[in-house]
Each structure stands twice: as C-alpha cells, then as structure tokens.
Amino acid sequence: MNTEQPIRRVVIVGGGTAGWMAAAVLSKTLGPRLEIALVESEAIGTVGVGEATIPQIRLLTGLLGIDENAFLAATNGTIKLGIEFDGWLRSGERYLHAFGRLGHDLGMLRFHQYWLRARAAGFGGSLWDYSLNNAAALQGRYAHLDRVEGTPIEGLVRAFHFDASLVARVLGKQAIAAGVRRIEGRIVDVALDNDTGAVDNVQLENGERIAGDLFIDCSGFRGLVIGQALGAGYEDWTHWLPCDRAVAVPSASTSPLLPYTRATAREAGWQWRIPLQHRTGNGHVYCSAFMDDARATDALLENLDGEALAEPRVLRFTTGRREHFWHKNCVALGLAAGFMEPLESTSIHLVQSGLSRLLALFPNAGLRQSEIDEYNRQVSFEYERIRDFLILHYHANERHGEPFWDARREMAIPDSLAHKIAVFRDNGRLFREGDELFTEVGWLQVLIGQGIVPSGYDPMAEGIDANKLRGFLDNLRGIVNGAAQQLPAHSEFISGNCAAQA
C-alpha cells in the first residue's frame, strides 16, 4: 500500500503494557513530529498479567532515560537472573535457563565445545557450574557486577520482575508529560477509507471520532483494528503449543526473595512463580483438552507457597500470530499481534522489538509497501524462532506415561526446529540465525537441560592438552563460585537500592 500522505497523527488503540510502551517510545523518539493520541477504556481494563521480562527490557528503560532503581521501586520490582525449569525433562529434575554467558570462549571455539570434550572424558562437572547467573540465582544473591574483578569473566546479566499495572502507570506518566493525549472511552466502530480500505478513524461510544494517519493496535486479544476491522487473519499454532488457558492468582511473599522465575511442569501444562517485592505472582498454564478449569485452579492453589491474596482468574488464549503484523496503516503490538505462552517471558519483549522495528522503518513521506513487507518479514522471523524455542521445552521431555507429555514428545515439530536439534545432536553445533532473539547459550541450556546431549564435539576442542583443559575448567568453576559467594542476598540489594515505598 503506497500513499503520499505524511504520517503526522498516530492513534494508539489500547492502554495496556503494549499501548503505553508504544506511547512512551514514540513520544520520546518522534515526539515533536507526531501528534499522538491513546484511547483506552477503564471499563474494559487490561489483561493484568505479564510480570517477568528478559534482559532486553533494560534497552527500554535506557532509551526512555528511566532510572532503574526508581523504576523497580515504583513497580514493586525485583531482579531476574534466569528461569528455572522444574520437572520439564522428568519429575524431580531441574535446570536454569540463566541469562549471560557460560564459562569463557577460547580462540575460535565456543566454551561449550571444551565442556563437551571434558564431559566425554569424564570430567568437567555440570554445564551450569560455569554460569555466574546460575550460581547467584540458586543462592538467592544479587549485586550489580559487570565483570568478575581481575578476570575476563562477564558479571551478572539481569532482567526484572515487576507489577505490570504499575509499569503501565510509569510509562503513561512519562508519555503524557511528553505530549501524548490520553482519551478515555470505549471504541464502538472503526471507519475505513472507501478508496484505500485503510483506517480513517475510530469512533467512541459518545460519538467522538478520532482520526489518524497511522493506527497502533494495542487492544489486546480482540485485535479490534488489525483483526476485526481490517480482517488480518490469525495463524493458529495450537497444534504445536496446545496450552490454551491460564489461571492466575497472587500470593503472599515468602522468604528468601528469589532472583529468578520458576516454571514448574504440571500434569497438563506448567505453573509460573514470579517473586515481586510485595507479593508473588503465580499462574497455571494448561491445555483444556487435558484438564478443566476447576482442576487447573485446584492444582494452582495447592501449589502456592504463600496464602492466596485474591480470587483466581482464568484467561483463555489461542497461541499463534497475525498473518500480517502491519497491514495497511495499522501496526499491531502486544496481544493484538499474537500470543505465545509466557514460558520464556517473551511477550513484552516482542512489543519492544516491534517498536524498534517500527522506528527503523517509520514511514517518512507516506506508507511504502516495501517497508511494510520488510517489517512483517522481520517480525514473522522473530515470532517463529521463539515459537521453536518454546516447542523444544515441551517436545524433548521424558515424562513417559503422562498423556499430555507423551503427546508433546510424539508430535511432529517444525522443520526449522528439527534441523536445529539434529545439527546440535551430532557435534554440539549451534548457530544463531539472523536477528533471532535467543542466543546460542540460551538454546544450549535448554537443549542440555531437556536431555539432548551431543554424541560428539568440535575437533578443534582437541587443540588443548587434557591436563590444561582440566586446569582451565577447574579455574573457571573456582572463579564462578568465589564471585557468587561474595554477593549480598537479593533481598538486601532490593532493600538497599530500590525498596518500594510503602
């Protein structure tokens, strides 16, 4: 769709995390050029979940110039060093997808190749012995640490847990201060231009019409503009990721305050645990073909580690993505763009990366179909790679005799994932493709954690004498352990730097 009309008026439909992120980012970066309005309806409300992030969230706070400690204090936030997967391979087994690097690469070769060689020779210990994030997380410790002093070893890599409704408030305040006009009201109609079929305006219940040149659909699962008005289809991925419901409930905080998210496998899905300063966020993601809402709710309530603080709430979803994320003059972000369960905390990141791609391709004099196509190509690729990563967690399980898990193990998987697993299985080779989100180290931990251990390793790993290799690995483990033990408790870090105001 090529048009010559300059993009001046941007209308953001929806004021959840996605809408306010879009408002804050666009007003910060293109503010003086654009007139930005955001429409939200208090009566409809927001989805009200979405509390765990990945390290890229710090690019957002950095871009917006938000002080991190003040942000954590304002959102009851805590530090997140990774995600613990409990029972995903087999009941009783656990591993962390820890952020940051593992060990130290040598020459041209990734660290894990040396570890694989040592493992084949019967030494080297666990892969996670070489992760500082893992050690600090499991010991409940945290302090800012860019590098382990006197060594080339990377320090701790952090993301945040936070209260999503408070995040929207912080971003909203900043966006409004930067000139974004907030409009309260329920949208009852979306009017299209007769000639182009593009969106002309949205109409509120009180009759007011809000016209725009570009519409950002952040209306949540309903996809009010992109789906309902413009008819952009939805690609359903439930044959790969069949969980279609979640029940969520907050519970009282418990001690120690853990600096990581926990994802515990359950009979027909999994349970999340997200520690915030004032409460713990919990939810049970499940597949309705294998478990009904009542059983899922009971299972959640039976497995809380503090008293429930509210009535459990059931949410329904269909895993998948829009066939077009940007269609005509509408860009969908957040739940309106697609949904993948929060197993690797990727949804808020997808809003952020959608915004960064939109900025990289922001229409200059008018809309250009080539730029719209490029946006859709990039976002599709990112969604599909994340999808594959999530499927891996389910598919590579050894929970034999449990119908839900047996079906996940036996299902056909996307060719792209099958290929990635096959290349890894032979000699531990992993390649990050293009702009895919998860690094080799992320894939590595989940592959090994899910029991996929390569039968060989890269021949270049033979380039070091066995005794030297043993010394190198012992030294790295010593550095990781020593550095972790010197860190204060996570709760001490929070109370000393970013305690929420009571």
Ligand SMILES: Cc1cc2nc3c(=O)[nH]c(=O)nc-3n(C[C@H](O)[C@H](O)[C@H](O)COP(=O)(O)OP(=O)(O)OC[C@H]3O[C@@H](n4cnc5c(N)ncnc54)[C@H](O)[C@@H]3O)c2cc1C
């Ligand atoms: C169970 C679950 C757990 C999740 N956990 C995580 C997580 O840990 N980490 C993570 O990154 N993400 C997570 N997510 C995803 C995350 O919650 C969302 O990506 C994020 O909250 C963005 O939501 P949204 O703003 O797109 O939609 P919503 O929060 O639903 O907001 C929609 C907005 O549109 C407005 N609206 C809708 N219709 C109209 C109308 N007719 N008129 C006017 N306004 C309208 C609403 O009022 C609201 O303001 C989770 C999602 C679910 C379902």
